[in-house]
Each structure stands twice: as structure tokens, then as C-alpha cells.
Amino acid sequence: xxxxxxxxxxxxxxxxxxxxxxxxxxxxxxxxxxxxxxxxxxxxxxxxxxxxxxxxxxxxxxxxxxxxxxxxxxxxxxxxxxxxxxxxxxxxxxxxxxxxxxxxxxxxxxxxxxxxxxxxxxxxxxxxxxxxxxxxxxxxxxxxxxxxxxxxxxxxxxxxxxxxxxxxxxxxxxxxxxxxxxxxxxxxxxxxxxxxxxxxxxxxxxxxxxxxxxxxxxxxxxxxxxxxxxxxxxxxxxxxxxxxxxxxxxxxxxxxxxxxxxxxxxxxxxxxxxxxxxxxxxxxxxxxxxxxxxxxxxxxxxxxxxxxxxxxxxxxxxxxxxxxxxxxxxxxxxxxxxxxxxxxxxxxxxxxxxxxxxxxxxxxxxxxxxxxxxxxxxxxxxxxxxxxxxxxxxxxxxxxxxxxxxxxxxxxxxxxxxxxxxxxxxxxxxxxxxxxxxxxxxxxxxxxxxxxxxxxxxxxxxxxxxxxxxxxxxxxxxxxxxxxxxxxxxxxxxxxxxxxxxxxxxxxxxxxxxxxxxxxxxxxxxxxxxxxxxxxxxxxxxxxxxxxxxxxxxxxxxxxxxxxxxxxxxxxxxxxxxxxxxxxxxxxxxxxxxxxxxxxxxxxxxxxxxxxxxxxxxxxxxxxxxxxxxxxxxxxxxxxxxxxxxxxxxxxxxxxxxxxxxxxxxxxxxxxxxx
Numbered sequence: 185x186x187x188x189x190x191x192x193x194x195x196x197x198x199x200x201x202x203x204x205x206x207x208x209x210x211x212x213x214x215x216x217x218x219x220x221x222x223x224x225x226x227x228x229x230x231x232x233x234x235x236x237x238x239x240x241x242x243x244x245x246x247x248x249x250x251x252x253x254x255x256x257x258x259x260x261x262x263x264x265x266x267x268x269x270x271x272x273x274x275x276x277x278x279x280x281x282x283x284x285x286x287x288x289x290x291x292x293x294x295x296x297x298x299x300x301x302x303x304x305x306x307x308x309x310x311x312x313x314x315x316x317x318x319x320x321x322x323x324x325x326x327x328x329x330x331x332x333x334x335x336x337x338x339x340x341x342x343x344x345x346x347x348x349x350x351x352x353x354x355x356x357x358x359x360x361x362x363x364x365x366x367x368x369x370x371x372x373x374x375x376x377x378x379x380x381x382x383x384x385x386x387x388x389x390x391x392x393x394x395x396x397x398x399x400x401x402x403x404x405x406x407x408x409x410x411x412x413x414x415x416x417x418x419x420x421x422x423x424x425x426x427x428x429x430x431x432x433x434x435x436x437x438x439x440x441x442x443x444x445x446x447x448x449x450x451x452x453x454x455x456x457x458x459x460x461x462x463x464x465x466x467x468x469x470x471x472x473x474x475x476x477x478x479x480x481x482x483x484x485x486x487x488x489x490x491x492x493x494x495x496x497x498x499x500x501x502x503x504x505x506x507x508x509x510x511x512x513x514x515x516x517x518x519x520x521x522x523x524x525x526x527x528x529x530x531x532x533x534x535x536x537x538x539x540x541x542x543x544x545x546x547x548x549x550x551x552x553x554x555x556x557x558x559x560x561x562x563x564x565x566x567x568x569x570x571x572x573x574x575x576x577x578x579x580x581x582x583x584x585x586x587x588x589x590x591x592x593x594x595x596x597x598x599x600x601x602x603x604x605x606x607x608x609x610x611x612x613x614x615x616x617x618x619x620x621x622x623x624x625x626x627x628x629x630x631x632x633x634x635x636x637x638x639x640x641x642x643x644x645x646x647x648x649x650x651x652x653x654x655x656x657x658x659x660x661x662x663x664x665x666x667x668x669x670x671x672x673x674x675x676x677x678x679x680x681x682x683x684x685x686x687x688x689x690x691x692x693x694x695x696x697x698x699x700x701x702x703x704x705x706x707x708x709x710x711x712x713x714x715x716x717x718x719x720x721x722x723x724x725x726x727x728x729x730x731x732x733x734x735x736x737x738x739x740x741x742x743x744x745x746x747x748x749x750x751x752x753x754x755x756x757x758x759x760x761x762x763x764x765x766x767x768x769x770x771x772x773x774x775x776x777x778x779x780x781x782x783x784x785x786x787x788x789x790x791x792x793x794x795x796x797x798x799x800x801x802x803x804x805x806x807x808x809x810x811x812x813x814x815x816x817x818x819x820x821x822x823x824x825x826x827x828x829x830x831x832x833x834x835x836x837x838x839x840x841x842x843x844x845x846x847x848x849x850x851x852x853x854x855x856x857x858x859x
Contacts, residue, residue, distance in 0.1 A: 251576075251600070251602075251608075253576070253578060253598040253599065253600035253608075253610035253612060253667075254343075254598065254612060254667070255281065255343040255344055255665060255667050255678070255682070255720060256340060256341065256343070257279045257280070257340075257341045257343075257722065258339070258340055258341075259275055259276075259278060259279070259338060259339040259341070260337075260338050261333075261336060261337055261338065263275070263278065264336060264339065265333065266771075266781070266783050266809075267771070267783075267785070268783065268785065268807055268809045268823050269333065270377075271292075271329075271331075272326070272329060272331065272339065272359075272361065273286075273292040273294050273326050275333075275339060276339070276359070277769055277787060278734065279341050279343075279722075279736060280678075280680075280721060280722045280736040280737060280738050281296055281297055281357075281680070281718075281738050282294065282295070282296050282341060282357075282738075283295050283298070283300045283738075283740075283764060283767065285300065285789075285834040286834045286835065286847055287302055287835045287837055287845060288412055288420070288454070288837075288845035289409050289410075289411060289412050289420075289422040289423060289424050289452075290326075290409055290422070290424035290452055291326075291327060291422070291452075291454075291845075292326040292327070293762070293835045293838070294324070294326060295356060296341075296357030297343060297344070297356045297357065297682060297684060298356070298684070298716035298718075298740055298742040299686075299716065299742065299759065300763055300835075301323070301762060301838045302835075302837070302838055302839045303322065303839065304323055304324075304356075305322035305323055305618055305621065306353065306355035306356040306357075306618050306659075306661075307324070307353075307355070307356055307357050307359065308346065308350055308351075308353050308354035308355075308358045308359070309358075311329075311331070311361045311363070312362060312363055312444065312476060312478075313360075313476070313478070313491050313493075313515070314474060314476050314493045314495065314513075316329060317353055318497075318621075319509065319537055319539060319557055319621060319622055320499075320507055320509060320539060320541065320623055321621055321623055322353065322618065322619070322620070322621035322623075322624075325499075327450065327452050328426070328448065330405065330407045330426065330428055330450070331361070331363075331428075332387055332389060332403050332405050332428075334369075334373060334387075334389070335363050335364050335369055335389065335401075336361060336362070336363055336364070337362045337364040337365075337368070339359065339360070339361050339362070340358075340362065341359050342357055342358040342360075343357050343682075344356070344357060344665050344682060345357075345596065345614040345615075345616035345661060345663050346358040346616075347596075347614065347615070347617065348580040348582045348594050348595060348596035348614060348616075349563055349565065349580060349582065351561055351582060351584055351594075352592065352594070352616070352617050352619045352658065353618055353619060354616060355616045355617070355618045355659070355661050356661075356684070356716075363432065363444070365399070365432075365434045365438075365442075366391060366398075366400050366401045366432050366433060367399040367434060369389060369391040370391040370392065370393070370399065370401075371390075371391055371858060371859060372388070372389070372390050372857075372859050373387075373388065373389045373390075373856065373857070373858050374386075374387070374856070375387040375388075375855070375856045375857075376855050376856075377853065377854040377855070378852070378853055379410070379850060379852045380851040380852075383408055383410045385406050385407065385408050386405065386406050387403070387404070387405035388404055388405070389401060389402070389403035389404075390402055390403075394433065397435065397436055398433050398435055398436060399433070399434050399436065400431065400432065400433040400434075401432050402430070402431045403429065403430055404427065404428070405427065406426070406427050407425060407426045407427065407450065408424075408425055409423060409425070410423055411423040412846070420455050420842075420845065421453045421454070421455050421465045422452070422454055422842075422845070423453050424450070424452050424453075425450070426448065426449050426450030426470070427448065427449055428446055428448040429446065429447055429448070430444065430445060430446030430447070431445060431446075432444040439480055440479070440480055440481070441477070441478065441479045441480070442476075443475075444475075444476050445473070445474055445475040445476065447473040448470070448471065448472055448473075449469075449470070449471045450469075450470040450471070452467075452470070453465065453466070453467055454466045454468065454840060454842055455842050456504075456841065456842055464504075466501060466502065466504060467501075467502050468499065468501045468502075469498075469499075469500040469502065470499055470500075471497075471498050472495070472496050472497040472498060473495075473496050474493060474494065474496070475493060475494050476491070476492075476493040477491070477492055478490065478492075479491075483518065484518070484520070485520065486519050487518070487519045488516070488518045488519075489516070489517050489518075490514075490515070491515045492512075492513065492514045492515070493512075493513050494510075494512055495509075495510070495512075495513075496508075496509075496510050496511075497509045497510075502544075503544050504543070504545050504548075505541065505542060505543045505544055505548065505550075506541070506542055506544070507539065507540060507541040507542070508539070508540045509537060509539045509540075510537065510539075511535065512535070512537075513533070513534070513535045514533065514534050515531065515532075515533045516531055516532050516533070517529060517530065517531030517532075518530055525569045525570075526566055526567070526569075527567040527568075528564065528565070528566050528567075529564070529567075530564040530565070531562070531563050531564075532560075532561070532562050533561040533562075534559070534560055534561075535557070535558075535559040535561075536556070536557070536558055537556070537557040538555075538557075539556075539557070539622050540553060541553055541555075541622065541626070541627075546630075547629065547630040548627060548628065548629045548630070550626050551628070551652060552626060555622050557586065557587065557588070557622075558586065558587040559585070559586050559587075560584075560585050561582060561583060561584040561585070562582070563580065563582035563583070564580065564581065565578060565579065565580030565581075566578070566580070573602065574601060574602055575599075575600070575601055576599075576600045577597070577600075578597070578598040578599075578600075579595075579596075579597055580595070580596050581593060581594065581595040581596070582594045584617075586619065588654075589619060589657070592617045592658060593615075594616055595614065595615055596614035596615070597614070598610060598611070598612045599611045599612075605671075606670055607668070607670050607671075608668070608669045609666075609667065609668050609669075610665075610666075611664075611665070611666055611667075612663070612664070612666075612667070613663070613664050613665075614663050615660065615661065615662050615663075617658040617659060617660055617661070618658060618659040618661070619658050620657075620658065620659070620690060624653070624656055624690055625652060625653060626652050626654065628650065629650045630648070630649055630650075631648040631649065631650050631706065632648050633645045633646065633648065634646045634648050634704055636702075638699065644702055645702065646703060646704050647703050647704070648704045648706060649703055649706065650692065650706045650708065651695065651705050651706065651707055651708065652708070653707065653708040656690060656708060656709075656710055657710040658688065659686065659687075659688050659689050659690065659710070660686065660687045660688050661684055661685065661686050662684075662685045662687075663682065663683070663684045663685070664682070664683050665680060665682045666681045666682075667680040668680075672725055674725060674726040675723070675724045675725030675732075676722075676723075676724055676725075677722070677723050677725075678720070678721070678722040678723075679719070679720070679722075680720040680721075681718075681719055682716075682718060682720070683715065683717040684715065684717065685714075685715055686712070686713060686714045686715070686716070687713050688710040688713075689710070689712025689713065689714060690708060690709075690710060690712060691708070691710065691712035691752050691756075692707070692751055692752055693708075693749050693751055694707075694749060695707035706751060711749075712752070713745040714742065714744045714745065714756070714760075715741075715743050716742045717741050718738060718739050718740040718741060719738070719739040720736075720737075720738050720739075721735075721736070721737045721738075722737075723736075730774060730775040730776070731773070731774050731775075732773040733770070733771070733772055733773075734769075734771045734773075735768070735769065735770045735771075736768070737766070737768045737769075738766060738767050738768075739766050740764070740766065742759075742760050742763045743760065744756035744757075744759070744760055758838075761793050762792055762836070763792070764789050764790040764792055764802075765790045766789075767788065767789040767790060768786075768787070768788045768789075769787050769788075771786075772785075778812075779812070779813035780810070780811065780812050781810070781811040782808070782809070782811075783808070783809045783811075784806065784807070784808050784809075785806070785807045785809075786805070786806050786807075787805050788802070788803070788804040789802060789803055789834070790802050792835065792836065800835060800836055800844075801832070803829065803832035803834070804829070805825070805828075805829050805832065805847075806826070806828050806829070807823065807824070807825045807826070807827065808823070808824050808825075808827055809821060809824075810822050810823075816858075817857055817858055817859050818855070818856070818857050818858075819856050820854065820855045820856070821853075821854045821856075822852070822853050823851065823852045823854075824850075825849065825850050825851070825852075826847060826849045826850065827849065829848070829849065830848055830849060831846040831847060831848040832846060832847055833845060833846045833847070834847065
């Protein structure tokens, strides 16, 4: 049987033959550092200040990290810059529980606590409260989120469900990217970088005051990433090029109102092997724009927040298909003043999305081609102080209704015990749902061909088709988590045990056979069941006043329930095998005399193995980055990546079938001017 992976959004995969294509040697641009600022370095804070670092994503309010009953990691701007990352997925490698795997140039598989894939469907990602989770594929287009990392204040990563506050699809975790206020980015910044092959990139930003009432900034940047190469030195057509420009305006009165927006264009190339017409060099053109506004005010003895955004995105996958998604979203929340032992927060939300998808190949079909999604929601949470400064209980639930599915309740309960000023322990239970994507509900797709014997007439090629199912039910998760966090004099330790139980996962089953049309149908259903369980460990400490060590380790097990359906079992095995059973990141940051920095990062990942496909072996890579701050206005850095590893591959393509991409040794030189 000839097999080809299905398009994004079909959830599971039909058994596939080995992809007999050459592997690649990568030349990836990755190096950008900036001056370390004492205000952003958590380890320069006192214990009292350290425990007061604020998190917004867990309770939808500013909350001390030490008071947060959740497995949450905050990456500050200094963490991001010193990681050497030039994209959000690269920065996320520092976080336990987050599996980050490079598929190819600009293509990533990012998930929390398992079930990884190019468009991992159970992770909600937001930028300043604007969701970038696509309803087309129930995932994130990481390749087009080329943010200006110098302007990112922090990234909050909540491992575990956040659906009771953030809604469906916040199943395995929530990533909230928070950008800096305009008042923090006054003046000009210019960044230029070039890799060892001479591929340049640039970014500029200008911050300014708007009289006595507001601050603003404007920025623009380019993306220019050269193609990967095979192990034999041949190019794979997967270059990435594009640009993004944007602005932000904030009121002088802190956090009272803010307006921001951006526009972008991005072109990505991919070598794709489809059932028909076969191997293609596909060009994917993205363009889009968004506008976000927020307002805060005092109301009824508490604080009210209104946030609204518009988002437009066009995707043209030439010559296969194209899609346009338009989104309008309004979100209101009200945080009441504490009443005795209780502190309430509640809110309402409305979202409208219009998606148009059209196929240009006979290998797939959208029915209907236009889908309208309408969502209304309401949530409430009560934080109860059981014993002052020791025991707190948080109870919350979200009600969400959509026009194409039954309403869902998503409750949660968090209990936290703080026996000392340094120690905190918590237990968390919650239920979350994942809404099937437009692709899963509306798309028919040809998987491949099967030689079928039809006695006494002989053997004939039958076309294997994965059929849409508009009646798919939401996927369900029940999660339990136990965690411990200890604040050190200069740092912190964290250990988390978790168990996620999934029911109703989108699955594929052997359907009917049409001998006249020579077709075999694979039907989508909601019969998948799985368990994800593991251990997450994190440490962050200063061993010397000039040396900081960070470590993150994850031990993971993903297991699907047994099934008598051979098609479903094979698809489950493929998904299960895309999750490494362990991974580790260790980073040493050294501040040298003369305003210099030397950062070394070692990453190790266990092997992946998809049945019937090439093995993705375990790998260990070392990245080294040196930065010299020449003056108050200029600094330069040199990053050398995969220093001791000639090449490695991190993930097999689970969506559009394409050659294995191998990463390899590379260097990036960056200069940054501020004035």
C-alpha cells in the first residue's frame, strides 16, 4: 500500500510506509542576545521580591508566583535573550514539560505533556490575550509568529489544563506571551544579524512619547531563513522569508488602556509528497493583520477589564489549497474586592469566526467550504482563604456554548498549602475539552492506494479516503496534578507529578468498501482513549555571583488504550511514538569582566520511533553564545550552535509528508544598537 500523511487537522494518521527520502543538514539562524538588566534578572532579587514575581495566566489576575497553585514557569526577557532564541519555540526549550522539536526550516512541533505534532491541538497560545490558536487545524502556525523578542516582557507557561478560565482548547497548557508597555521601549533600536552562510536579517524599533497622555512604539522586522540541506548537501525547498510591522500605544496611567496591532507577510516553502500528483515543491503564502484594544476601570468596588480584537489571516498553499480566517473577539472580566475569606472573579466572552477553505487538488475536498463559528462563554472563580497564609482553595468553572456542538462545563479545583515562607505544595484537578477543528469536521482526503484482491477477477488498486465527520464530539480531559515549589535565597526548585486521562479523542476506523468505485473509506470518530503521565523537575539558582545555573527535566509516558480496530491501533501507535520519553535542558550563564557574557546550553532528548518510518534517534547538542557590550549604545554577539554535533533530526513530519530535516552546526553574528 502506498501511504501518505493526511492534511493538518485530520487528527490521526493511517499507517504509512517509510519515507525513503534523504535527510538534511540544517543551517538555522539562531542567535540574539541583549544586555542583561538587573531589573529583569530574577536571581538578583531578594527572597521577598522573588516570591512576589507576578503571574497573570493562572487566575486571570496579577498573582505572586509563590502564591500560584499551578505548574507555571515565567521566562523573563533576560531569560529569552540569553537563551539564544530567535523564535518563541526555541525559548520554550527551557521549560520542563514542554516538548519542542524542529521539523524543518521554520516548522515546529510544540506541545505540553505529550501528544505532540506540528499542529498540536491541545495547547492554547496567546499574545497579550489575543489567541493565535487556529480553528482550521486546532494548532499554531509557529512559522509566522516572528515576534520582536526584544519587546517581549515575559512568557508565562502554565502546564496543565486552564480551560476553566480560558476556555476550550486550553487542555494540556496555556502559553501567554506578554509584550512590554510602550513606556519601557522608548528610543530607537536597530538589530542586524547574519549567519555563517551570509543570510541576513534586520529589525528596527522606535519608541516615543505622545504628550502627557500616552507612550507609543512602532517596529518592523524581516525573516530570512535559508533552506535545509540533505545529508548529501542537496537543498530541501523549505526556505522561509517574510516581514512583520506593528505598533503599540499605552496610556500614561498604568494599564488603563492600550491599543496594539500588526501586519505581516510570510512565505514558506515545503517539499511535499502527496498521493496525487506526487512530489511537489509547495509554496505557502501567509498574510494577515490584527488589532487589539483593552481598557481597565474601577467598577462596583473592584476592577473591570474589557478586551477586544480583530484578526485576519490568509493562507495560500499553492497549488494545493487556500483558506481565509476572520476573527472577532470580545472578553470582559470583573475582579471583585475580597469579601471576608472569598475573592471572586467572573467574566463573559463572545467570539465569531468565519473560515473559508477551498481545495485546488482532487486529493482533498472541503464540505462546506465556508464555516461560521460562534462561541459564547461565561466563567467564575472563587479563591477561598481557609487558613490565612497557609491554606487556600480555588474553585472555578467555565460554561461554553458553540453553534456546532453541545454546551460544555469545564470545572477546576486547586488546593494550596504554604507551611513556610519558602515552601508551597498544591493539588489540582480539572476537566477540559478540545473542540474538533474545521479540518477534522469538513475535510475528505485521499490517504493513498491499496492493492486489493477481488477473486476471481484479480488484484486492483483501491483509493483509500479519510472521510469528514461533521458530528465529531469534543475531546475530554480529566487531569490531576501534585506539585511542590521551594524558594531559595537565590532561585527556586520545583517538582510536579501529573496524570492526564483523555476520552473521546479523534480517531480513525475502517469504514465501508465501494468495489464499483474502487474505494476504501476510513471514518473519523471519537473513540480514542489515552493516558499521559509524568514528572517535571526544574531548578534555577545562582552558584556564584557571576554564575547562574538552570535545569529542566521531563519524564513522560503516553499510552493509548487497546482497541480491536487495526486502523485505529496503527494510528494510535504513530501518535504515541512521537513523544520522547524524557528530555533535559541545562544552561550555565556566566557574567564575565568587561561587560561580557558567556552562555552555554546543553539539550538532550530521548528517541522517537514511528512504526514503519525512519527512527528519530536520541540526540545531545551544545550551544555556546558570547556577548560583548562595547558601549551603552552598542553590543555584539556570536552564537555557535550544535557545537559538537554534525547533524541530527528531531521530528518526523506528521502532517504534510516531507523529507526528514537534519539540524547541524551553524553560527550567527548579531549587532544591536540602542540610542
